[in-house]
Amino acid sequence: MSLLDLSRWQFGMTIVYHFLFVPLNIGLAPLLAIMQTVAVRTGSQYWMRMVKFFSKIFLINFAIGVATGIVQEFQIGLNWAGYSRFVGDVFGAPLALEGIIAFFMESTFIGLWIFGWEKLPPKIHTLCIWCVAIGVNLSAYFIIVANSFMQHPVGATLDTHHHKLVLHSIWQLLTNNTAIVAFAHTLAGSWLTASTFVAGIAGFWMVRDYYKHHRSEQAARYWRPVFRMGLWVIVFSGIFLAITGDLQGKLMFEQQPMKMASAESLCSQETGASFSILSVGTHNNCESVKKIIFIPKLTSFLATDTFNSTLMGIEDMQNKFSHQFGPGEYRPNLFVTYWSFRFMIGWAGGSAFLALVGLWLTRNKRVITQRWFAVLAILAVPTPLLANSCGWVFTEMGRGPWTVAPNPAGDPNIHMRLSESVSHLSVPMVVTSLSLFILTYTVIGFMWLFLVTRYVLHGLPATEATSHHKRELTDSHVQLDFAY
Amino acid sequence: MLSTVWFAIVVFLFVGYLILDGFDFGIGVLLSLRKPSANKERRLLLNTIGPIWDGNEVWIITGIGAIFAAFPAWYATLLSVYYLPFILMLIGLITRVVAIEWRGKIESQSWKRVADFGIALGSWLPAFLWGNILASTVLGNSVTPHTVTDSIVEMFRPYPLLGGVSMLALLTLHGNAFGVLKIAGTFRWELKKLLRRGFIFVTILLILFISWTLTLPYFSRTGEIVTYIAVGVMVLAWYGVGAGTFMSTPKNSRSPQTTTQPDMLTFISTAIVVAGLVVILFVHNYPYVLVHTDDRAVLPGSLTIAQSSSSHYALLIITWVSVCTLPLVLGYQAWSYWVFRQRISLESIPEGIGLSPTVPPEDIKSVLNMVGFRLRGVHNSDEELPLDQKKRR
Numbered sequence: 026m027s028l029l030d031l032s033r034w035q036f037g038m039t040i041v042y043h044f045l046f047v048p049l050n051i052g053l054a055p056l057l058a059i060m061q062t063v064a065v066r067t068g069s070q071y072w073m074r075m076v077k078f079f080s081k082i083f084l085i086n087f088a089i090g091v092a093t094g095i096v097q098e099f100q101i102g103l104n105w106a107g108y109s110r111f112v113g114d115v116f117g118a119p120l121a122l123e124g125i126i127a128f129f130m131e132s133t134f135i136g137l138w139i140f141g142w143e144k145l146p147p148k149i150h151t152l153c154i155w156c157v158a159i160g161v162n163l164s165a166y167f168i169i170v171a172n173s174f175m176q177h178p179v180g181a182t183l184d185t186h187h188h189k190l191v192l193h194s195i196w197q198l199l200t201n202n203t204a205i206v207a208f209a210h211t212l213a214g215s216w217l218t219a220s221t222f223v224a225g226i227a228g229f230w231m232v233r234d235y236y237k238h239h240r241s242e243q244a245a246r247y248w249r250p251v252f253r254m255g256l257w258v259i260v261f262s263g264i265f266l267a268i269t270g271d272l273q274g275k276l277m278f279e280q281q282p283m284k285m286a287s288a289e290s291l292c293s294q295e296t297g298a299s300f301s302i303l304s305v306g307t308h309n310n311c312e313s314v315k316k317i318i319f320i321p322k323l324t325s326f327l328a329t330d331t332f333n334s335t336l337m338g339i340e341d342m343q344n345k346f347s348h349q350f351g352p353g354e355y356r357p358n359l360f361v362t363y364w365s366f367r368f369m370i371g372w373a374g375g376s377a378f379l380a381l382v383g384l385w386l387t388r389n390k391r392v393i394t395q396r397w398f399a400v401l402a403i404l405a406v407p408t409p410l411l412a413n414s415c416g417w418v419f420t421e422m423g424r425g426p427w428t429v430a431p432n433p434a435g436d437p438n439i440h441m442r443l444s445e446s447v448s449h450l451s452v453p454m455v456v457t458s459l460s461l462f463i464l465t466y467t468v469i470g471f472m473w474l475f476l477v478t479r480y481v482l483h484g485l486p487a488t489e490a491t492s493h494h495k496r497e498l499t500d501s502h503v504q505l506d507f508a509y
Numbered sequence: 510m511l512s513t514v515w516f517a518i519v520v521f522l523f524v525g526y527l528i529l530d531g532f533d534f535g536i537g538v539l540l541s542l543r544k545p546s547a548n549k550e551r552r553l554l555l556n557t558i559g560p561i562w563d564g565n566e567v568w569i570i571t572g573i574g575a576i577f578a579a580f581p582a583w584y585a586t587l588l589s590v591y592y593l594p595f596i597l598m599l600i601g602l603i604t605r606v607v608a609i610e611w612r613g614k615i616e617s618q619s620w621k622r623v624a625d626f627g628i629a630l631g632s633w634l635p636a637f638l639w640g641n642i643l644a645s646t647v648l649g650n651s652v653t654p655h656t657v658t659d660s661i662v663e664m665f666r667p668y669p670l671l672g673g674v675s676m677l678a679l680l681t682l683h684g685n686a687f688g689v690l691k692i693a694g695t696f697r698w699e700l701k702k703l704l705r706r707g708f709i710f711v712t713i714l715l716i717l718f719i720s721w722t723l724t725l726p727y728f729s730r731t732g733e734i735v736t737y738i739a740v741g742v743m744v745l746a747w748y749g750v751g752a753g754t755f756m757s758t759p760k761n762s763r764s765p766q767t768t769t770q771p772d773m774l775t776f777i778s779t780a781i782v783v784a785g786l787v788v789i790l791f792v793h794n795y796p797y798v799l800v801h802t803d804d805r806a807v808l809p810g811s812l813t814i815a816q817s818s819s820s821h822y823a824l825l826i827i828t829w830v831s832v833c834t835l836p837l838v839l840g841y842q843a844w845s846y847w848v849f850r851q852r853i854s855l856e857s858i859p860e861g862i863g864l865s866p867t868v869p870p871e872d873i874k875s876v877l878n879m880v881g882f883r884l885r886g887v888h889n890s891d892e893e894l895p896l897d898q899k900k901r902r
Contacts, residue, residue, distance in 0.1 A: 081614075088610035091563065092603040098570050099595055102577065102588030109588075114819045118827055121578035124571035125831060133564035133845050140560040144848060145618055189581075192823040236879050328714045396879055448589040454660075458596040465600055469607050476614055482876065500684020505857050509558045509613045 045289025052219025109447035123167035131160030173204035224255025228402030526568035535684015537632025605631020642674020649802030694854030732795035749778030
C-alpha cells in the first residue's frame with residue numbers, strides 16, 4: 026500500500042471509530058439533562074432512577090468518546106502536514122475555538138456532575154449536566170464548520186506567493202450554508218441515535234420485567250413513560266433529519282455535483298433523472314452500471330424541486346475537471362459513494378421502524394409484552410450508529426480526490442488534492458501507527474461492549490441510591506458518595 | 510506584534526497543561542508504584558484527581574489547537590517530524606482516559622489490574638515523552654519538513670532522553686506534592702516519606718538537565734535572558750519545595766489545617782518549577798519555534814515565530830474570542846477546584862459500586878428464555894420481589 030492509502034486508512038478508521046460513539050453522547054446528554062430537570066423540579070423518583078440508570082451507560086460511552094477524540098486534534102498535523110500548512114490560517118481557528126469554548130465546558134462540568142451529586146445543591150448540579158450537553162453539542166458545530174470548509178470553501182483567499190489560504194472573513198466561515206445545514210443534520214442524527222438507544226433499552230426492559238415478575242403488567246408499565254419519551258424524540262429527530270438531509274442534498278448538488286452524481290450512479294447528464302434504489306456494476310466502471318430498481322424523475326426532484334431538471338453526470342464532471350484542473354482522476358470511489366449513501370438512509374429506517382411499531386403497540390396506555398419486540402428493540406439500537414458512519418463515509422469519500430473541494434461559485438484556484446496534503450512519512454512508520462491504533466481501539470472497543478451490555482442487563486438501580494441527599498460534612502474525613 | 514502575543518499564549522497553555530495534567534501524570538505514576546493488592550490506596554490516589562483530570566487534559570487540546578490556529582507551519586512540522594513520539598503519547602493518553610473512567614465499573618481484580626496498566630501507560634509515557642519531545646526541539650531536529658522523517662533517531666539522542674527522564678521525575682514529584690496536599694490521614698504520611706526521598710533524586714536530575722541546557726547555543730538575546738530568569742525562578746522555587754518537603758509535620762494529623770501551609774508551599778513551588786522548565790524549553794530558541802540544525806548551523810527549514818504565524822486577521826479573531834472566553838473558562842475551572850477542595854483519606858473511599866464481571870447465570874438464562882430459546886429446567890421468572898426492593902449486586 027502506498028503512503029497515501031495508509032494515511033487515508035488511518036485517518037478514516039480513527040475518525041469513523043470516534044464518530045461511532047460521539048453521536049450517542051451528543052444526544053444523550055440533553056436527554057439526561059431534561060430528565061434530571063424534571064426529576065429535580067417535580068421530586069419524581071421515577072425520572073431520577075432513569076437518570077441514574079442511563080447516566081452509568083452515558084459515562085462509559087463518554088470516556089471512549091473523549092479517548093478517541095484526543096487523537097483528532099493531533100492527527101491533522103501528524104499525517105496531513107501538507108494540508109495543515111495550506112489551510113491552517115482558516116481551519117485552525119474553528120478547532121481552537123472548539124477547544125476553548127466547547128471542550129473546556131464539557132470536561133470541567135462532567136467532573137462536577139459525576140462527583141457533585143451530594144456536594145452541590147440540586148439545581149446547580151442539574152445546571153452542570155446542562156453545561157455538558159451544551160458543550161458537547163457546541164463542539165459539533167465548530168468541527169463541522171471546519172469540515173464544511175473542506176466541502177465548500179468560503180471566507181478565504183489564496184496567497185499565491187506563500188501558496189496557502191488566508192482567512193478573509195470569519196463570519197462567512199461560521200455561516201457557511203454547508204456548515205449550518207450539516208450541523209443541523211448531524212445534531213438530528215445524534216438525537217436519533219440517543220433516543221433509539223433509550224427507547225430500545227426501555228422497550229427491552231418493558232418486556233423483560235413483564236416476564237421477570239410473573240407476567241406482571243404493572244412491572245412492564247413502569248417502563249412506559251421513558252419508552253414513549255424515547256419514541257417521540259425518535260419521531261421529531263427523524264423528521265428534522267429528513268428535512269435537513271433534503272436541504273443538504275440540494276446544497277451538495279450545487280456545490281459538489283460530482284459527489285451527488287456518484288451517489289446516484291448518474292454516469293452522464295440526464296434530464297428528469299430517476300432515483301436508483303438498486304444498481305449493479307463492475308469494478309467501479311461507470312459504464313457497466315445497470316439500474317435495476319428505480320423511481321423515475323425522483324432524483325431531479327430531490328435536487329431541484331422540479332421533476333425535469335437536468336443534472337450533470339460523472340463523466341461530464343470528469344471531463345470538466347480535466348479541462349479546468351489538468352488531467353487526473355476526479356471521480357470518487359463509485360461503489361463506496363453509491364452504497365454508503367443508500368445505507369445511511371436505510372439504516373435510519375431501523376429507528377423509524379422501532380418508533381412506528383413501539384408507538385402503535387403502546388397506544389391507549391397499552392404495554393408491550395411480546396417477546397419478539399424485545400429482540401427488535403435491541404436490534405434497533407445500533408442502526409443509527411451505522412447510519413451515522415455511512416453518512417460520514419459518504420460525505421468524505423464522495424469528495425473525490427480533494428481535501429478542499431473547488432467551490433463552483435468561488436475562486437477556482439482554491440482547492441487541494443489528497444496527494445498534496447499528506448505528510449512525508451516513511452511507510453513503516455505509518456504501518457506502525459496504524460497497527461497501534463487498530464490494536465488499542467479493538468481492545469477498548471470490546472471492553473466498551475462488555476461494559477454497556479453488562480450495565481444494560483443489570484437494569485435499574487435501587488431506589489435508595491437515587492436522590493441528592495445532603496450529607497453532614499463533619500470533618501475533613503468526609504466519605505465520598507461517589508469514587509472511582 | 511500579535512504573533513509574539515500568541516507565542517506567549519501558547520507557552521501559557523503548555524505551562525498550564527504541564528502543571529495541571531502534570532500532577533495527574535504524577536499521581537498515575539504513584540498509583541502504579543503502590544502494591545497491586547492495595548486497592549484502596551490506588552483508589553484514594555485516583556480520586557484525588559477524579560473530578561478534575563478531564564478538565565486538566567483539555568489544556569493540551571487547546572494548546573495544540575492554539576498552535577494550529579496561530580502557527581500552522583509549526584503545528585504541521587512539529588507533529589510530522591516527531592511523529593512516533595506523539596503516536597506513542599496518544600496511545601498512552603487514550604488508554605488512560607478509559608482506564609480511569611472504567612476502572613471502578615467492574616469489581617474484579619483482573620479488571621482493575623488491566624485498568625491500572627492503562628493508567629500507568631497513560632502516565633509514564635506522556636510525562637516522559639513531553640520532556641523528550643520538547644528537549645528535542647531545543648536541540649534542533651536534523652531533518653527538514655520535506656524529507657522522509659525517522660523520528661526514532663530524534664527520540665533517542667542523549668539530551669532528549671535526559672529531558673524525558675527529568676520531566677517524568679519532576680512531574681511525579683509534583684504529583685506527589687499534590688497527593689500530600691489533597692490526602693489526609695495515615696496515607697498522607699506514606700506520601701510525605703516518598704516526597705522526601707524523591708526530592709534528592711529529582712534535584713540531581715534537574716541540575717544535570719538544566720546545566721546541559723545552559724550550554725546549548727541561543728539564537729537571540731531574548732531567548733538567553735528569559736532562560737536565565739526562568740532558571741533563577743526555578744532555583745528559588747526549589748528552596749520552597751525543599752522547605753515544604755522537610756518541614757516537620759504531625760504524623761497522623763486528623764485536622765490537616767495545621768499542615769496545609771507547608772503542603773501548599775510544596776505544591777505551589779513544584780508548580781512554579783514545572784512552569785519554569787516549560788518556559789525554558791519553549792523560549793530557549795526564541796525566535797525560532799523549530800530549528801533545523803546540523804552541527805549547530807541553522808539551516809533552511811527552521812521556522813521562526815514570524816515565518817510560521819497565521820495572518821493578522823486570523824490572529825485578531827482568535828485573540829478576541831480568547832479575551833472573551835478564557836477568563837470565563839479559568840473562572841469555572843477554578844470554581845470546580847474550589848468545590849472539591851477538601852482532603853480525602855482512605856476512610857473516605859466508599860465500597861466499590863461496580864458490577865461483578867459475570868452476568869448471573871439465572872439472568873442469562875431468563876433473557877434467552879424470554880427471547881424464545883427454551884432451556885430445560887428454567888422457569889420464566891425468578892424474582893418475586895417488587896421492583897423497588899431489587900437488590901443491587
